[in-house]
Amino acid sequence: MTNVLRLFQLQQHAATSVQTAPPVVVVKKRKNQEVQPIAKIEVVFYNCELCHQPILIDTVSPIQCSACTHRVVSKQRIRKPVSYDAI
Numbered sequence: 001m002t003n004v005l006r007l008f009q010l011q012q013h014a015a016t017s018v019q020t021a022p023p024v025v026v027v028k029k030r031k032n033q034e035v036q037p038i039a040k041i042e043v044v045f046y047n048c049e050l051c052h053q054p055i056l057i058d059t060v061s062p063i064q065c066s067a068c069t070h071r072v073v074s075k076q077r078i079r080k081p082v083s084y085d086a087i
Contacts (some may be wrong), residue, residue, distance in 0.1 A: 044058070048073055050065065050070040055073060057073070063084070072084075
């Protein structure tokens with residue numbers, strides 16, 4: 001029994017005296033992604049939800065009715081209208 005206690009004390013002493021190395025931090029480099037330029041300006045027809053005026057909106061114009069400055073417009077579709085809320 002005394003041998004077991006000595007062995008246990010020896011293991012504890014060995015575990016506390018060993019110095020641990022600081023953790024290694026690996027930094028991954030990011031790849032530079034190229035932004036695809038807008039090839040062409042596409043014009044889409046929308047309807048204002050408030051005054052029901054037809055609006056032409058392209059990729060650079062604000063989503064806003066030019067007649068009443070309302071910002072909720074619906075896209076003209078054949079099957080069903082889908083409304084987009086601009087914030």
